[in-house]
Each structure stands twice: as C-alpha cells, then as structure tokens.
Amino acid sequence: MKRFLPKRVLPMLLGTGLSLFATPGSADPVPVELRQIDGNWQLLRDGKPYQIRGAGGDGPLDRLAAAGANSIRTWNAVNVGPVLDEAHALGMTVTVGIWLEHERHDFDYSDKKQVRAQLEQAREAVLRYKDHPALLLWGVGNEMEVPESGDDPRIWAAVNDVAAMIKELDPHHPTMTVTAEIGGGRIEMVHKHTPAIDIHGINAYGAASSIAQRMREGGATKPYVITEFGPAGPWEVPTTDWGAPFEQTSTQKADFYRQSFQQSVIDNPGMALGAYAFLWGAKMEGTATWFGMWLDDGSRLAVLDTMTELWSGELPADLAPTIEPVTIDVASELDPGAEFTATTLVTDPEGEPVSLRWVLRPESGKYATGGDFQPALHDIDDAVLEAVGGTAKIRMPENPGAYRLFAYASDPAGNAATANIPLLVKGVPGTQFPVSVYEERFAHMPWTPSGMMGNANSLLLDGSWKESVFEGSNAIRMHYSGRKGWAGVAWQHPPNNWGDDDGGFDLTGASALEFWVRGETGGEKASFGVGLHDKDTEYPDSVIVKTRIIELGSEWKKLRIDFDENDDLSSLKVGFVVTLEGQRKPVTIYLDSIRFVK
Secondary structure, three states: OOOOOOOOOHHHHOOOOOOOOOOOOOOOOOOEEEEEEOOEEEEEEOOEEOOEEEEEOOOOHHHHHHOOOOEEEOOOOOOOHHHHHHHHHOOOEEEEEEOOOOHHHOOOOOOHHHHHHHHHHHHHHHHHHOOOOOEEEEEEEEOOOOOOOOOOHHHHHHHHHHHHHHHHHOOOOOEEEEEEOOOOOHHHHHHHOOOOOOEEEEEOOOOHHHHHHHHHHOOOOOOEEEEEEOOOOOOOOOEOOOOOEOOOOHHHHHHHHHHHHHHHHHOOOOOEEEEEEEOOOEOOEOEOOOOEOEOOOOOEOHHHHHHHHHHHOOOOOOOOOEEOOOEEOOOOEEOOOOEEEEEOOEEOOOOOOOEEEEEEEEOOOOOOOOOOOOOOOOOOOOOEEEEEOOEEEEEOOOOOEEEEEEEEEEOOOOEEEEEEEEEEEOOOOOOOOOEEEEOOOOOOOOOEEEEEEEOHHHEEEEEEEOOOOOOOOOEEEEEEOOOOOEEEEEEEOOOOOOOOOOOOEOOOOOOEEEEEEEEOOOOOEEEEEEOOOOOOOOOOOOOOEEOOOEEOOOOOEEEEEEOOOOOOOOOEOEEEEEEEEOOOOOEEEEEEEEEEEO
16 A cells, blocks of 8 residues: 655655654555566565656755656665655655765774774664655665775675675565676675675766666676766866866756666666766756756756656656857966957747856866765856856956856746856966865865864764755864863864964965854854964964854854954965864854855
8 A cells, every 4th residue: 555645744854864764664665676577687575676767956846856866766764754754645665875984084984993983874774764655775875985996805805794794684675786887896795705795886977878888897787876977077177277177068968868877777777777867956066067957046957847757758848958168268377367259049938038147156176986075166256257048258357376267147947058168367376265164174274173182081072964054965063061161173184283283274365264053042152263373383384363152143253263464374274274162051053054265
C-alpha cells in the first residue's frame, strides 16, 4: 500500500530532521533488488523494473517531480528524514548518501579510531532510515578516493566495511559507492576489492558519453549509475593563457546533457541503471553559473528543458532563451581601465521579449574537482558603462588580475540563459578579494583557529556545524561553558603563532572584514578583531583593530570591522579574533562567511 503524507503534516516535518518513517518497524520497506538475466543487469523496485531518472541537489522536490524525475540523490544522511518523507509523498525515491570523509579534509584512513567512528556514524543512519518506503539505494561515500589514482587500499577497506555493515542491517536495498570518473585503479577497486558494493556510481562530466565503453574495456562486471553528469567541468575544457577555463553557454550545456544521458544510459541497457543530473539547484563552483539547472534566483535554464523532455517525454510549454557565446572587439588581455564592447545574441523560442543583464566579477581561480564550497564573488560596480540589446560597453578595473564578464538573459516566464568570457587586466596582480578567513571547514584556510585564549578548557570550537547555517552547508559553532571569565580564539598563521614566528598575509587594499554572526538565544556578548600581536613581539601584526563588546541577537546579522587609509594591512599574522564573556550560563554563538572585502 502506498503511504502518502497528508498535506497538513508534511510542512510541519520539513526542516526538523525527523521522519514519519525514521523509527525502525514503523513502516514496511519497499524492496529493491538487482537482478542479472543473460548477463544484463536490471534494478527492480517492488518487483517492477526501475530506471533512475533523477538529479542530485537540495532544490525543491515538487519542481523536480513536476519535471518528470523519479528520484533524488543526497551526499549524506544529515537531516535526510524530511527529504525521504517528501519524496515518498511525491511518489519519488531517494539514494541516501553515507558520507565518508576525504583525506584532503584532514581525515586519516590509517587512524583506526577515526575509521571506526565513521563506521558507527554510518550504522546510526542505516538503522534510522533503512525501512523508509522512499529509500532506493545506499550511496557509500562520494569521491573519497580523490585525489591521485583512487587505489588506496585503506580507503577501499573502509568502504567495504561500511557496505558489509549495511547488508547485515538492511537486506532490502543495494549498496553503491561513488567515484570521480573511472580512471586509475577505480574500476579494479570497486569490482575486486569491495565485494559488498553492488553498484558502481560514477561522477562523469566531459567524458560521460564514453563511460560504457571504458567500463567494458576496464573489465567491469557490476552495473553502474551515473551519479553526477552535466557540462564539461572546468578541469576538462580549454583555458586562456592565464589558466582561466572557457565555460559553455547554457544553450551548449543543454545539448551536452542530452548527449551524456543518451549515450551513457539510454544506449546501454543491461549496464546502466539510470542517472542523476547535476545540479538540482545552483552553486558557486568555478564560476557562478558553471553548474546548476537554474540560477540562484530560481530562473530556469535550458538544461531543465532538456532533462524534462528526457525524464517525462515532453518539453515544457515555455522554453528558455538560447544564447550565443560572448565576443569582444579587442584582445582579452587588456590594460587597466580599458574600455571595450561585448556582444552576444539571444533568441526566445516563443518570440517573447528578452532582457539582458551584464555583470563583471573577479575570477575565482579555483577549478579543481571535489565540489568543496566556494563563496560567491561580488559584482564590480561601474564596470558596465551602457547596454543596449545584445551589446554592452565595459570598462575594466584598474587592478591587474583575472576577471569574467557574464551575460544573463531572462524572459517573462522565468526562464534564463547565460554566457560568459574570461578577461585579464595586465600587470602584476595584487591580492584578489574577497579573501576568506572561513569557508566550509578549517582546512585549507589562510589562517588556522589555533590560538586558544582565556579559559580555553571551557571552550569548544566546531567548524563543521550543519544546523541553521548562513551560507553553504557548514558554519562555526563556539560554545563557552564557563560561568564567569572569558575565552577566545585567534586565527593564526602559521598555526600557534604568538608573534614568535614570521608569517601572515598581505591584505593591503581591503576595506573591511565582513562576517555573519548570531547567538544561540540572543543576549550573548562577544568582541571581534583583526590582529593581536603588538610591537613587543618579535613578529607583530601590522595592525590591530578591535570592536567593543557586542550583544548578539538570535538571527544572523552581518558585522564589519572597517579599515581606514592609515591602517597597515601588509602583514596579518592573526586574521580574526573572537572572545566570549561568561554570563553565569553557557554561551554559544555561530559564525559564517568571514571574509576580507574590497
């Protein structure tokens, strides 16, 4: 019997992390099995053939279902209960990700305690959600083998242990592990060294069309799911002389999605069990428009038109505009302050009027695989001098460095098209802003939160807090359990530098440090600053700026530490300081999006 949530109940559950079916024994699972007949693999759900036609991301599920998709993929099981409930109410399924840590995020697969703790965390998720009727597959890890050749035996032993545990607890749902493409030792590791894995999940972009052929050539015997596919990635396309990748237009991306789905899935029955398009949502990765089936304002791109046709068999009634690549009337390496004309051509299939917006932004410079969070880049004011139709006159900034010019087209029905071109202002580049003190995790940031101060034994710092974040998927949680006194933390370079070591960074040109902060309940008191070590130390900070004690509210609020023209920002060993005051009860605050801006 199908169990649908009453409309009045579902909104109450969404966002709570709880599920109507999260208690073991509270629902009958819908059995999913793999069956091989005459060498051909088939996925069966409740005894009926099931091809995955889905997407990965956190966008609205009702829009995904309306487009004809039947499944959603998550990368982890944090707060996945409401996702399962809503998917079930919409007649959809969920591949639930079991997140396995990456060594680039400072996880050590040689550390038995860390690996055991990861296994136990996975066990909790399986016990909670294994009987949910919307559950389709367990996705054990996502690109945890990156980087290098993907054949580290320690990692694959941990993957197999998690998959074997799942099979003991849940006989009704197959296991899948997800790799970054299939190069190196990935096929061998999934097929020969992880016997508890049933399905090879593959994230493939530029070369998705050749997956089936390369799997056969690599000796693969297990079926596969394309767990991410989309446009050619920034790491797969031609680049400028200064290393900036050329991005496909939204029109070109739509054609690329069609080709990838057709050749990797439709043309390969018996091997391919289906695919999840990337990304059901919008994100900053490489550029603001590289991945995503709509823009961050909700405007639908041509990719969604294409996938709607592939999922449902019918195109939407009102299609996205088409757009041609942006061209300019000068060379793409320009002098500071140079002016030029940019042109593109936009057409609406229904003949509706189309508006065009031009935006110049700094180049991110981050194009590696992995999908880690990247902060959005600011628009450069006064760069667009005039714009008429598909033509715009642009003035480049005075600051040398890499930039990218974007063209955004939109029609009255909420559809959009995008194109962009990378540009370079000649000269020796200075610091490119914004500079992040904190992005998603403490790893790989310029400064490290190593300087514990005051009653440090009563201070807990969590840089991967996932509940009620401001931006991305993580925030910082600071919890001070001392009833009196104070405690604080300094973001230092190098770590544990109290002015005894050279180091630090040149932030000359920054106008402010911006950050978002809130208290747990409101009324919490904290102070903030930049720089800490005075001239009595061997290697002082070039500037020290502090705020007064600020009383926080319970809602996110942006604060600024402003710099004036007399502030010397040439050598900041301490990029950020936070102190909390005891208030006769525990004090908890949250921080996110800490950035030096210009």
